[in-house]
Amino acid sequence: MTHFDIIPLSADDAPAVRGWLAVAESVARHDLGGLRPRHPLQRLSSLVVSRDDIANERWLAVCDDRVLGYLHLMMPVLDNTHMVYFDLAVHPDERRHGIGSALLRHLEERAADLGRHSLSLWLPVPDGPESKVSAVGANFAITKGFTMSLEGAVRACDLDAVDEAALDRLWEDSWSKAEDFELVAFEGEPTEDLLDGIAYMHTRMSTDMPLGDWDFQEAEYDRERVLDEVRRHRLRGDLHLQAVVRHKETGRIAGHTEIVVEPGQEYDCIQGDTIVDSDYRGHRLGTVLKIANQRRVREWRPKMRYVWTGNAVSNTHMIAINEAVGYRLVGMENVYQKKL
Ligand SMILES: CC(C)(COP(=O)(O)OP(=O)(O)OC[C@H]1O[C@@H](n2cnc3c(N)ncnc32)[C@H](O)[C@@H]1OP(=O)(O)O)[C@@H](O)C(=O)NCCC(=O)NCCS
Missing domain, CATH: 3.40.630.30 (Gcn5-related N-acetyltransferase (GNAT))
Known part of the structure; x- marks a missing residue:
């Protein structure tokens, strides 16, 4: 011993x-x-x-x-x-x-x-x-x-293996269904007018994704929390690539996605949240967001190879989008939970 x-x-x-x-x-x-x-x-x-x-x-x-x-x-x-x-x-x-x-x-x-x-x-x-x-x-x-409370899958998108011509076609087709929206992509701090919309997207993300038996409750996001997150990424040396889609007529944020390249990482980066507001689903906004942000990674870091993501296995819509833009299954990961 x-x-x-x-x-x-x-x-x-x-x-x-x-x-x-x-x-x-x-x-x-x-x-x-x-x-x-x-x-x-x-x-x-x-x-x-x-x-x-x-x-x-x-x-x-x-x-x-x-x-x-x-x-x-x-x-x-x-x-x-x-x-x-x-x-x-x-x-x-x-x-x-x-x-x-x-x-x-x-x-x-x-x-x-x-x-x-x-x-x-x-x-x-x-x-x-x-x-x-x-x-x-x-x-x-x-x-x-502990008990298993959510079953998850890990996927990676090998940016070298993506069929760019197929992605171009998917991009064109998706925009034909998303004409009422515009894309805003940025690194680091969002402009003032985006902060409340991004905070709302993070709040929705916390409970819109399938949670299984995991006793995760709704997150409370406001603009200060969004700004704290930006500050943290900057001080840690992360590259923080975000994109939103905005409804042209109302200016409302309809969806959000983010990719983080952590310090020291040349080849691997992390897909964070992707969410489309339930009011705006069915316009291919999730696909537009993912293609746009994934392509921006290579613009910022030309050597980048893999984008990693995790989804609940029951999250069939998100997984279908991920597969369509080039992600492939590489493993499983679950949430284990114990109540004291
Ligand atoms: C899981 C982990 C933390 C266990 O650490 P450890 O110091 O070996 O754990 P303990 O010696 O206290 O083992 C406690 C009991 O767990 C079970 N256990 C641990 N390792 C096991 C193994 N390889 N096979 C079967 N049972 C195992 C046994 O019941 C063991 O009791 P025993 O040795 O009297 O049979 C270690 O294997 C690890 O670091 N794994 C990778 C990280 C990880 O998975 N972390 C998540 C933990 S929830």
């Missing part, structure tokens, strides 16, 4: 930060099978640049200054205040010594102290016997009383 302590991670403690990053890298190589690769700079930048809408706590399991595992609590403060999202992992060479269980106990104690009673995380799971994703996380979670 390894002796270890659970201590807070401080951004000022360089050896501890290095140990934490090394464990995260080992776990990614060992367990995640290449799904959604992250650069260490992404972890570092989110350690030093916090966000107003999430309170973070980071803990390490350490033995003689060696980092064996980590726990990261993310607690929404503006909505969903019953919840803790978390990330928990143990170095592959240090497993089956009770470290994961101790970190999970610590998580449950912290959650109880903070008055939070719902724990959840997104966890990649193998999609077949050939999968390089390990099943250990999901098995561990289930052993510890």
Whole structure:
């Protein structure tokens, strides 16, 4: 039995930060099978640049200054205040010594102290016997009383493999059904007139997407929260490409999408939210938004190769659009949840 302590991670403690990053890298190589690769700079930048809408706590399991595992609590403060999202992992060479269980106990104690009673995380799971994703996380979670509350799929769009001629045809055809709308694309801060509409889109996104049994409640977005998000992306060194479609006659924002290129990433980037207001569905706005933003990635970063996205498997409309613009299934990931 390894002796270890659970201590807070401080951004000022360089050896501890290095140990934490090394464990995260080992776990990614060992367990995640290449799904959604992250650069260490992404972890570092989110350690030093916090966000107003999430309170973070980071803990390490350490033995003689060696980092064996980590726990990261993310607690929404503006909505969903019953919840803790978390990330928990143990170095592959240090497993089956009770470290994961101790970190999970610590998580449950912290959650109880903070008055939070719902724990959840997104966890990649193998999609077949050939999968390089390990099943250990999901098995561990289930052993510890978690249940699978939303089934999700991970897709990647290989920008080198996209049939651009087919995409041109889809773009033309989509605009023929979207003549009442215009596209506004930008990097970084939206203009003043877009802020309320984008805030509304984020609010709708939080509950319009299929949630299964996940007890996620409506998010509360306003223009300050949108601006905080922009500030955070800028300070972290992210490239934040957004696009909206606007109804020409009323000026209302009818849809929104975003792609984030995190610091250090040359080849992989992340598709964030995409949503079309329910009042405006059926005009191919989702397709227009996705094609426009995906093409802008290459304008900003010509070497970029993969755009990663995740959808609930029941989200058939979004998945159909994703497949049409070039995304292909690469794995599965589910939400696991435990109510305390
Ligand atoms: C999941 C993880 C955190 C477990 O860490 P750990 O330190 O090995 O966990 P513990 O030693 O406390 O194991 C506790 C119990 O979980 C179950 N378990 C853990 N690993 C297992 C495995 N490979 N196969 C089967 N059961 C396993 C067992 O019931 C085990 O008890 P036992 O050793 O007495 O049989 C670790 O494997 C990991 O970091 N995986 C990758 C990251 C991840 O998936 N995180 C999500 C966690 S919810």
